[in-house]
Amino acid sequence: MAKWNDSPLFRLALAACAALVAATNAVNGLTLGLATGCVLVLSGAVAALLDNFIADEKGRVVLFMVISAVFAGIAQMIVKAVCGGTAAALGIYLPMIAVNCLLLARPADENGVGPAVSDGVKQALGFICLVTLLGALRELMDVGTVFGAQVLPKGLQLTAMAALPAGGLLLLGLLAGLANLIKPKRSGKEDEAA
Amino acid sequence: MKLNLSPAPHVHTNQSTRTLMRNVLIALLPCAVAGVGFFGFNALMVLVVSTFSAVAAEYLWQAATRQKVRVGDLSAAVTGLILGLNLPATAPLWMVAIGSAFAVVIVKGLFGGLGDNFVNPALAARAMLLASWPQYMTRWYAPAGLAAVDAVTTATPLSNPGGFTTLQLILGSIPGSVGEVCKIAILLGFAWMLYTKTVTWRIPVVMVASTAVFSLAFGNNPLTAVLSGGLLFGAVFMATDYATCPMTAVGQIVYAALAGLLVAVIRKFSDYPEGVTYAILLMNVASPVIDHFITRRVYGHGKEAKNG
Numbered sequence: 382m383a384k385w386n387d388s389p390l391f392r393l394a395l396a397a398c399a400a401l402v403a404a405t406n407a408v409n410g411l412t413l414g415l416a417t418g419c420v421l422v423l424s425g426a427v428a429a430l431l432d433n434f435i436a437d438e439k440g441r442v443v444l445f446m447v448i449s450a451v452f453a454g455i456a457q458m459i460v461k462a463v464c465g466g467t468a469a470a471l472g473i474y475l476p477m478i479a480v481n482c483l484l485l486a487r488p489a490d491e492n493g494v495g496p497a498v499s500d501g502v503k504q505a506l507g508f509i510c511l512v513t514l515l516g517a518l519r520e521l522m523d524v525g526t527v528f529g530a531q532v533l534p535k536g537l538q539l540t541a542m543a544a545l546p547a548g549g550l551l552l553l554g555l556l557a558g559l560a561n562l563i564k565p566k567r568s569g570k571e572d573e574a575a
Numbered sequence: 576m577k578l579n580l581s582p583a584p585h586v587h588t589n590q591s592t593r594t595l596m597r598n599v600l601i602a603l604l605p606c607a608v609a610g611v612g613f614f615g616f617n618a619l620m621v622l623v624v625s626t627f628s629a630v631a632a633e634y635l636w637q638a639a640t641r642q643k644v645r646v647g648d649l650s651a652a653v654t655g656l657i658l659g660l661n662l663p664a665t666a667p668l669w670m671v672a673i674g675s676a677f678a679v680v681i682v683k684g685l686f687g688g689l690g691d692n693f694v695n696p697a698l699a700a701r702a703m704l705l706a707s708w709p710q711y712m713t714r715w716y717a718p719a720g721l722a723a724v725d726a727v728t729t730a731t732p733l734s735n736p737g738g739f740t741t742l743q744l745i746l747g748s749i750p751g752s753v754g755e756v757c758k759i760a761i762l763l764g765f766a767w768m769l770y771t772k773t774v775t776w777r778i779p780v781v782m783v784a785s786t787a788v789f790s791l792a793f794g795n796n797p798l799t800a801v802l803s804g805g806l807l808f809g810a811v812f813m814a815t816d817y818a819t820c821p822m823t824a825v826g827q828i829v830y831a832a833l834a835g836l837l838v839a840v841i842r843k844f845s846d847y848p849e850g851v852t853y854a855i856l857l858m859n860v861a862s863p864v865i866d867h868f869i870t871r872r873v874y875g876h877g878k879e880a881k882n883g
Contacts, residue, residue, distance in 0.1 A: 540707035540708065541706065541707055541708065541709065542703060542706040542707040545706055547706060548706065548707075551681070551703075555681075558685070
């Protein structure tokens, strides 16, 4: 089950490269998050459906990658059709959702479609929120807007570094550190699950 | 009679972090004086703000995280002063303060404090400022003495090679960062640090020599390459940071030679006119790798380890 400690961006630092390079503004972050999240949920569900037909652990990973690649291809086409500019901004990181380590990190041993989907949805929602937050903060610091809406006085640039991968990494590290401060207390139930 | 039982070492030195840092501060003084002399009141304000905000940031950080407050060890003052000497005299003071706070809190404090930083704090702060506010980090003016307030923006020797005489490059009457221009002041500081055994000759000498050799190999004038930009300042005061350079003598020579090569490569082949910052930062990160491959032979264990 998805727990705080499985939080992809903040705790596991998965999918960080795509988030750091591509999520330079809120729209890019949200698009990347939605595309990754949909692929995550759908490929998890299909993999769980096919789980009974394949017992070999190595074969399972290969199968899972093929499924992810199919859904990532579909996601890429949809993003290109709906918002071509954002697709161009995301660049190589859009097709690379197929090999996103966030997807590969999903446990292939979920029992049944139901748990696989609920787990995938939680992971996807967490990732979408965090990557959008990261993108929005970087957009705010770089050009003073959020989702294109002017927030800071026009022409005020807090720091140009926020749009660079280095600035994204710094910001992600600081956010993850802050998130650690508000880490919820572990309940006994969670410990059992772990 | 009281018998003291204690583990070795039994011979103590009276050197402490404070005395080491005090020696570095003394070594930085000639550069600071020369910089203020050349760039005037602006330069003085940059140095004052950078030093005091570094000390204040260290105090606030250590107090806020309930650590023992160690501003008395002077390390934050050294970091702040080195950062100030790395900035142009035109730098806005709010930017200087942010740079100092970044160096002390994010580069040093978050990684565990003095000795646990993985890159030189002042250099990382300089790189951050350059990435964040390039427009303020590249405004240089020609030295005009204490009267200079509204001086004309101009190109540094790195962007305008051949525009300055060798004597100008040595004395420091050239545009550039506050502390890097006067080579005589840097060498005075180096001499003081050698005399007080604060640093050894290895890293600065090898790094400068390596830059000269590779600049010559890339078809540039090695003398101009050595005397331009922040090479001497970086090699003497920043590449030698104890926490971020290799521990063994051989390792330090490898580190310095590679840093010199990187300086020459970045200056020649990249879009940036200056490469000292990135060269030293990259070698800082590579230091643990160098230490991994070039280790000190532990007394009494060397041959055994080889045979086994």
